[in-house]
Amino acid sequence: MSNVIQFPSRALRNWERFRPAIEDVLSKSGMGSAGIEAVTERMKQAWLSYDHDYSITFTLPLPESVPAEQRQDIMDAVTQGLTEFERKVQSIMNQVMLDRLKLEIELYFAQDTTT
Numbered sequence: 176m177s178n179v180i181q182f183p184s185r186a187l188r189n190w191e192r193f194r195p196a197i198e199d200v201l202s203k204s205g206m207g208s209a210g211i212e213a214v215t216e217r218m219k220q221a222w223l224s225y226d227h228d229y230s231i232t233f234t235l236p237l238p239e240s241v242p243a244e245q246r247q248d249i250m251d252a253v254t255q256g257l258t259e260f261e262r263k264v265q266s267i268m269n270q271v272m273l274d275r276l277k278l279e280i281e282l283y284f285a286q287d288t289t290t
Contacts, residue, residue, distance in 0.1 A: 186226035190219055197276060204280055214279045221275050229264045231257050 197218055201211045235253060237246050 185228075186223050189226055190222045193222065194219070200276065201280065206280070206283065210283050214276075214283050217279050218272075218276060222272065225268060225271065229261055229268070231261065 194215065197215055198211055201214055206214065235250065237249065241249070
C-alpha cells in the first residue's frame with residue numbers, strides 16, 4: 176500500500192500567499208478579529224472561484240512557403256501579443272479582487288451597524 180501525499184491546489188497555494196495582505200488591509204481598516212475572519216473567508220471563496228490559469232496555448236500552422244526567418248518573426252509577434260493579453264487579463268482579475276475586497280469591507284461595516 177502506497178502513501179499518497181496530498182498537496183494543496185494551485186489556487187489554494189496562491190490564496191495562502193494573498194491572505195496575509197488581505198488580513199493586513201482589514202486590520203488597518205479598523206476591523207476586529209471577528210470581521211477579519213468573516214471577510215477573509217468570503218474573500219477566500221471568491222479567490223478560489225476566480226483563480227484560473229489564463230495562459231493560452233495553440234498551434235499556428237504556417238505554410239511551408241513562408242521563409243524560416245519570417246516564421247520566427249510571426250511566432251515572436253504572436254507570443255508577444257499573447258503575453259500582453261495574459262498580463263491584461265491578470266490585471267483585470269486583480270482589479271476584480273480588489274473591488275470585491277472593498278465591497279466585502281463595506282458590507283461588513285454596513286451589517287455591523289444594522290445589528
